[in-house]
Amino acid sequence: MQVGVSxxxxxxxxxxxxxxxxxxxxxxxxxxxxxxxxxxxxxKGQEIPYGHILEALTTLSYLAALTQRVRLGTxxxxxPQRNPVLVAKxxxxxxxxxxxxxxxxxxxxWNEREFASLGVDFHDRxxxxxxxxxxxxxxxxxxxxxxxxxxxxxxxILFSPRPMQPxxxxxxxxxxxPAALRRAARLCDAWHPVGIxxxxxxxxxxxxxxxxxxxQVVGSLRINTAIGRTLPEVWTASGQVxxxxxxxxxxxxxxIKEYQAAxxxxxxxxxxxxxxxxxxxxxxxx
Numbered sequence: 076m077q078v079g080v081s082x083x084x085x086x087x088x089x090x091x092x093x094x095x096x097x098x099x100x101x102x103x104x105x106x107x108x109x110x111x112x113x114x115x116x117x118x119k120g121q122e123i124p125y126g127h128i129l130e131a132l133t134t135l136s137y138l139a140a141l142t143q144r145v146r147l148g149t150x151x152x153x154x155p156q157r158n159p160v161l162v163a164k165x166x167x168x169x170x171x172x173x174x175x176x177x178x179x180x181x182x183x184x185w186n187e188r189e190f191a192s193l194g195v196d197f198h199d200r201x202x203x204x205x206x207x208x209x210x211x212x213x214x215x216x217x218x219x220x221x222x223x224x225x226x227x228x229x230x231x232i233l234f235s236p237r238p239m240q241p242x243x244x245x246x247x248x249x250x251x252x253p254a255a256l257r258r259a260a261r262l263c264d265a266w267h268p269v270g271i272x273x274x275x276x277x278x279x280x281x282x283x284x285x286x287x288x289x290x291q292v293v294g295s296l297r298i299n300t301a302i303g304r305t306l307p308e309v310w311t312a313s314g315q316v317x318x319x320x321x322x323x324x325x326x327x328x329x330x331i332k333e334y335q336a337a338x339x340x341x342x343x344x345x346x347x348x349x350x351x352x353x354x355x356x357x358x359x360x361x
Contacts, residue, residue: 079108182249215243270317280338
């Protein structure tokens with residue numbers, strides 16, 4: 076199993092000093108990847124936790140120059156809020172400059188007020204996301220990129236450089252809705268929900284396998300983790316309790332193995348003690 080560390084590029088740890096320290100420690104301790112999350116402009120009353128946030132791709136570009144080995148992931152870019160051609164260029168550039176280390180996590184988004192602030196229709200975000208993923212694939216792989224969609228059209232254009240990774244960075248799909256499962260199965264390289272339980276994760280992986288027509292879709296999960304203590308409940312914007320991994324080393328290992336049996340092969344986690352997890356939990360997962 077591969078394990079990545081979420082770099083908290085927001086709230087009180089959203090500083091240059093903190094993100095650099097966490098990223099470099101994660102690499103030194105042998106973790107496989109580091110991850111940033113995305114919001115652009117939340118409104119007053121939504122200050123916690125994203126009122127202060129370093130931009131996700133810019134932060135990874137900075138950390139790419141200060142690391143050598145770890146993969147660089149976004150968990151996840153709210154893609155319908157952004158210009159897909161510009162994101163394609165940003166991602167290709169980061170992949171080139173990092174030596175082919177980018178994983179591009181994308182999602183439809185949930186914050187209707189943020190969409191409104193950015194002048195983007197919230198209600199067609201799913202259609203936009205589907206089309207925008209097609210834009211990425213076309214620009215990253217076609218020798219003469221052409222696209223004619225509902226929201227994006229281009230032809231007779233030059234797009235260079237392409238990403239270093241031959242087919243472009245892997246695209247991981249965030250979200251746990253039925254639409255997200257269909258999108259992950261049809262269009263993406265991995266499913267990457269946040270804080271869902273084992274049963275729901277297993278159901279999602281089964282559904283993706285049914286829809287993927289033989290394509291291999293990686294099972295990933297982002298989840299908060301603590302060793303030796305119990306984490307408090309965290310509620311999502313939709314009013315659901317987010318699952319966490321916490322308790323003794325044995326309890327955390329046992330829970331991760333339940334996720335593994337359900338199809339998990341890549342864990343991305345917020346960690347309060349990276350050293351202890353690396354020393355006591357990871358060896359039990361190999």
